[in-house]
Amino acid sequence: MVNNASVILSIVERFSPDFAQRSVTRARxxxxxxxxxxxxxxxxxxxxxxQNAPKAVLRQLRRSPTPPSPTTEYHDATEDTQPHAGRRGSVSSESDQTSPTRSLFTISRSQPSGGWKEPQPFEVFRAVERKDIMFLMEVRDRAFPLLLRKTGDATPLLHAMRIGQSHRDVAIILLGAFSRWINHLEDSEIGLPRTRVILKALRTNLKLGIDYGLYKSQSDLVASFMQTLVMSEGEKWIRAQVSSVSLALRSGNAGKPVSTAEAAVRKFATKELSKADAIAALEDYVANATTDLLLLGAWAIALESIEGEPIPVYYFARDDRVFKSFMDRVNTHQATIRRTLSRRLKWQFRVLQNVLEGRNTTYRRKVEIVTEELDDGDGV
Incomplete structure (x- = not known):
């Protein structure tokens, strides 16, 4: 198709100049x-x-007052006469019935059955050399202290590490048995002299594993070592740090309570662990211990105003035991908490409860969220 617009315009300009001025061709x-x-x-x-939902919840908590409870009157009337009514079963009461550690101790102290005879130390060392894993696991279940006993100048773990790379898997299995024993240790057994002796031997063996670099293959080795150290000799340190964190919580955001707790844990870990990469492997434990110090510190302040039970320090940095114990006590004394605690402390309680509840978020992420609110936020 041919565009004749230019020809037509030239004709129009020739016969009607005024019209040509009025008609202007649009630019394409x-x-x-x-x-x-x-x-x-x-x-x-x-x-x-x-990422944003927890922050929004915390902002709302800061602006809102303590939510009323529909059972306030009931708790007010019954709290003094029935202080333990409605309390959820604590970790210790639940573990008393079905604790694997209780059965472990029972088996170890009971008479041998089915032809089992407690082996001699040389038999344990021989099992290490032969990589007899089934025998070692049977010793773990029936006579656990034999895996820690020093014979001559070596323990079974040290013997496996001295043999060399060929027996590295045996050493890792022994370390796994040590961690398992710690994780299943009963609350009622912690204060016993026999348990203290085992914890001391465990600490020595776990430190050997760290010095030999086995924490690179056994991810929870460093955390198990720190747990053992705290459970055996760390009670005085925990109480001192709880006091420091309590002071920081009283000061609100200016006191930087989360930073105070985290710095204390890192200083303790650095003192006990000389290897920098071992400390780096401890991040999950540091985060867990940091949140536990915050919970212990907050509850220590609350005990100045209410009559309640302290949280056992041997729960420290053992998964969520401190948090469960904290929530048990908060639920038991919620009426008194609403009446007597300061507005700031009640807000801190709500922040800790909302952020630390559940297991879908890692402890490191929880610490980041709590830091944004209790250290860097606007405060109450």
Whole structure:
């Protein structure tokens, strides 16, 4: 198709100049396509929600008063006469019935059955040399202290490490048995002299594993060592740090309670662990211990105003035992807490409860969220 517009315009200009001035040809618009922006992916939205939702909840907690309870009157009337009514079963009461450690101790102290005879130390060393894992596991279940006993100048773990790389897997299995014993240790057994002796021997063996670099293959080795150290000799240190964190919590955000707790744990770990990469492997333990110090410190302040039970210090940095114990006590004394505690402490209670509850978020992430609120936030 031919465009004759120019010819027609020239004719019009020739016969009607005024008309030509009135009619102006439009400039051709250049193509400029516009594409809509791509919507974010579901994964991106999920990450944003997980990151921002806790912050929004905490901002709302800071602005809102302590929520009233529908059972306030009931608790007010019954708290003095029935202080333990409605309390959820604590960790210790639940573990008394079905604790693997109780059965472990029972088996160790009971008479041998089915032809079992407690082996001699040389038999344990021979099992290490032969990589007789089944025998070592049977010793773990029936006579655990034999795995820690020093004979001559070596323990079974040290003997396996001295043999060399070929027996590294045996050493890792022994370390796993040590960690298992710590994790299943009963609350009622911790104060016994026999348990103290085992904890001391465990600490020595675990430190050997760290010095030999086995923590690179056994991820929870360093944490188990720190747990053993705290359980055997760390009670005085815990009480001192709880006092420091309590003072920081009283000062609000200016006291930097989260930073105070984390710095104390890191200083303690650095003192006991000389290897920098071993300390780096301790991050989960540091985060767990930091949150526990905050909970212990907050509850220590509350005990100045209410008559309640302290949280056992041997729960310290053992998963969520301190948090469960904290929530048991808060639920038991919630009426008194609403009446007597300061506005700031009640807000700190709500922050700790909302952030630390659940296991879907790592302890390190929980510490970051609590830091943003209790250290860097606007405060109450």
């Amino acid at each position: 618009v250049s193509p400029d396509p516009c594409l809509p922006a791509r919507l974010p992916t579901t994964g991106f939205l999920q990450r944003e929600a997980e």
